Amino acid sequence: MIPQDKVAEIIETARVEEVIEDHVTLKRRGANLLGNCPFHNEKTPSFTVSPAKGIYKCFGCGKAGNVVNFLMDHEQLSYPEALRSLAKRYNIEIEEEELTVDQRQELNAKESLYIVSQFAADFFQEQLTQTQKGRAIGLSYFKERGFSEETIKKFQLGYSPDEWTALTDAAIEKGYQLDFLEKTGLTIVKEEKKFDRFKGRVMFPIQNISGRVLGFGGRILTSDKKAAKYLNSPESDIYHKSKVLYGIFHAKKSIVAKDTCYLVEGYTDVISLHQSGVENVVASSGTSLTIEQIRLIKRYTPNITILFDGDAAGLKASFRGIDMILEAGLNVKVVLFPDGEDPDSYARSHTQAEILSFLDSESKDFIKFKTDVLLKEAGKDPIKKAGLIKDIVESIALIPDPIIRSVYIQECSSMMGMEEEMLLTELNKSRKQKISKKLAAPNESTPQINVPEYLPQEGGKSTTKKINYQEQDIIRLMIQYGLNEIELEVDKDEKGNPIKEPFKLVEVILSDLMQDDIAFDDPTFALIYKEFTDAYEKEILLEEKHFIHHIDDTIRQVSIDLISQPYELSAQWEEKHQILTQRETDDLFKTIQSGLNYFKFKKLNNLKNEKRKLLTDATESEQYTDILLDIIKIDTSRKNLAKILGIVISD
Template identity: 40%
Template sequence: MISPQTIQQITSRIDILDIVGEFVKLKKRGTSYLGLCPFHGEKTPSFTVSPAKEIFKCFGCGKSGNSITFLMEHEKYSYVEALRWLAHRYNIEIEETAVSPEIKQQQLVADSLFAINSFAQKFFADQLWNTEEGQNIALSYLEERGFNKEITEKFQVGYNPQSRYTFSRLATQNQFNPELLLKTGLVANRNEELVDNYRGRIIFPIHNNTGKIIGFGARVIGKAEKAPKYINTPENELYIKSRILYGSYFARQAIDKNDECLLVEGYTDVISLHQAGIENVVASGGTSLTTDQLRLIKKYTNNLTIIYDGDAAGVKAALRGLDMALEEGLNVKLVLIPDKEDPDSYVKKVGAGEFKEFVAANKKDFVLFQLEVMLKEAGNDVNRKNDVVNQVAETLSKINKAEDFTKQQEYIRRCSGILRIDETGLTNLVNKYKRDRVAKEEKRQQSPPSQSFDYSSAEPIDDFGGMPPDATFMDVPDGSLLMNQDEAHERNVLKVLLEYGLNQWDEQKTIAAHIFEELDGFNFDNPELEMLFEEFRRQYNAHLEPTTRTLLYHENERIRDMVVNVTMFPFELSQRWDEKLMNIKIVNRDNSILDVTKSLLYFKLKKLKKMIEQNQRDMEASNSIDEQMRLIKIHSHLKEIERELVKNMGTVILK
């Protein structure tokens, strides 16, 4: 884990304009900056960045946060990945918290493997572009296949020469550990001697989510006869095949923008589609889809379109992993490329425009396509048709998320029609498979999961930096416009607490201390706002001097989000008001005491009104004279406090 000291160093160096400005064109407006939101399509800018508050917020789609959450949302980084990205940008050395010797050793191995892979990629690229062998054999082959220089450089494609020792000897000369070189698969041990493992092959680097190289795919040039067509990196601390989708680093933003992921089989399919301008595409590497791969896709979108060859092998490959995709809640479509083509050859044959049209027009529903294939194979065999019914029911039982109930019912309706069976009967069969699966789960003795480490992204799996992974929180896209008045007053109190809390109220106490005294006995109705208020008070009492900025980088995501929503508004007073009204300062004056006083008065008045209303209901419901007399006294007391507050409010407003 990254140490708190390093995190503090990173957050103190962050300039939100520098970070967001790398991805969004911003224009100054008052004290803030405005641009087109990168998270949803818009023509009128509503994406606001406040450098003073270190916050961004889109008043169109509601996305908001700080520099770290911007990177997490835009680049699809985890919390730790975003911190590492920022540390690299600001040249901050990352200090890790104390870990066991075993974990420390694993981290050292992972770092060494990253270094070897980076060295190897540069070597392969140099061999492709700057050697006679590379140009005559590999580059000419790539050009024949229709790959231009720009796309080849983008994906960092290279070449390993035919000599047995070119890479291995250079690597050992550069002091790389022989054991770790063997781990990468770049070299092999032949008669106690290290030799190049990928010689005479085109090299495709495989990147993790932050762009670091975790492995390689090596393709034979031309047709493979005796040798395998592809050799891939063996599994190691970085390269875990079941968790990798080739091209995800280059596709993640396009997938997010299009809200659809195209899945193909091979490296060249991905590169060809990117070259044609279709960038929301990744490859499974020719292996069966895994749960981890599907979850990686779901991180970007719920819509998956599988594009495979139209032959029998392509159909079989496409149908693998269907049940897992349904369990993950993905909306899966299938497109089969015609005429013995693959996506690589077909896009080059028909062009980008026609390819997109073909995909759009030929998307098949995955479940119904599987049913169609199974029925075709079953023919007129009654027993095989019965197996089809059971298999379809089992597949539909995997749609088990509550929000997907309507989808499941629609599938049952359509499948029962195609199978010509009773809809109720199919529903009962689906439910039987659900019950059977639940019963099996209950019987299974599961030991507590141990923490595992995924060094392909160089961070602990399921580590959200202290944030609950399934945390939910309130977000109001239009600032306070959709809030009820009670909540608006609660937010105003928190806004002045965050903005002025450490300022002096008078010679004896701060504004924060004054607010705590005034609100003694009052509660917040909104539990999220109550949580933020109590966290500010906890830090204040611990002499941590909480501010908007420090709380923006709190480990709890809900607190960070509430800070943004409390402090960001879609409009601000123009600085020019002070120029127009020369004798009255509206913008550039200290309004802290007035703002705090008014916010507290409105807050307490609203709470008193609710207390008076509740007291009146209690009086109406009471049958006891003594109880009614007690409630009448409470009513008088509350009304007296209310009159005093209204009097003070008038004084404040007229002041």
């Protein structure tokens, strides 16, 4: 349990823009920052971060929240996990009671899997450095690979003893449940027997983007042909290999700084390049590249260079995966290492300057490279050349940007000695087929526009109701400008000059609404208004951050939606072009008066409709007369407000 004063300190200290910039490339736009949303695939940036307010909002998919919510949604963390992550980042000490066995059992299953995985990583590292067998076998292997002690510590490399239950016994002795050891794949349970999955292997912990251990890769050191050389953790609630890139935690900042990402195949490729000073590198860990992994890279850069060992023919098997990268809108290059070399061996035998020079000089644009490879393979065979044309054009057709497609068509036309018009015809045919398939069966990569619903759900179906814009505007003004001061006339002096006093905007709105005893119809707006009035009666004025960091998800989401704007006026309108623009903050009193009057006008319209219904149902003459008098009074008030608002009413 994290004390509330520490929660407040963490939220006050954490900078939403700093945390999000670890995962999203942001560019300044006025007072806010803008980038591509990490929660859905988009080409045009709609993800806005407001450092001043401490919030983010995507105007494409609707995702919004504060710095804690971002970590919870982006990294699938619980609320306490997100707070602890921020506390660690900003060096805020949290004093929590040490968990007992019973308390540990009460933690949710996912958190327990994280805890067990971290225990295993610590255990393997301790075995590597603190035991005789670990140093003689595991540490010797890493030293032979040229890994320094600093590198071994950085990547939390370890050793699993060549014993059947070393880790399992140690974990159970410390109070960890066998069930969680089995669910993470660290322990294999068969009937009454249990044994360590990674027995006798050097260990490579696999971390997520925030550094939490999700799973492991283990390499065997014996020549046992029956055992797999590399063994990975099985899928679990926290480890999904299709969504993870090895080394992303250590590489993300460098990827953003260098604006490119090197993609390799194995753990040692990543580690050796890191140790050589090339840190913007990640690995797919031997799995075929997935769309989730591609999107993960795209959060940090649109540029990816794939490093391959072996000859060009071996690369053909990877063409389909690279086509997926093109379709996601990334720029792809490839580098082939000399025969007998791979990223690991090359990094160990060359300096940082030599590696960077090699990568720069040998990187080739993928489309050109693929065309060259297939042209050599086709030779003078016309049938193969026809197939080559179709293959190349299909890759180009995947590229979202029409200008880039056009450039590639021109270059391929020159390389293949074919008319550009013929390639364009084939390109259009390919794109038409692809679009038809997408229209017939849209997939998850198609971004969906999410219109926020402010009403609760019933029976699993969304309740639809038109938003009351007048109520919405009043709530927005109270949240966004509640503590802004406005001066109001309270009296006149002896000479008839006005005497003014400062009031908080929220005081003016609340006193006005409470005097007329006006209620809100929308349930969420009603809850927010009640919080304002309850606090006001205790002489407390709630501020914006109270709602931005609200414990209730719906109130927090609605509040952030209300105060977030997709656009802001450029300062150049006034500074450069001398065009004066009107802002609602220029005259807040006029803004709230207008908002209150529209709100009351809407309420009077609704009340009149209710009275009309009662009038038709009235059975007694006296009752009929009373209702009619009420309608006349309502109409008088409506007409007075309509005159102030400049509205023409016909009934």
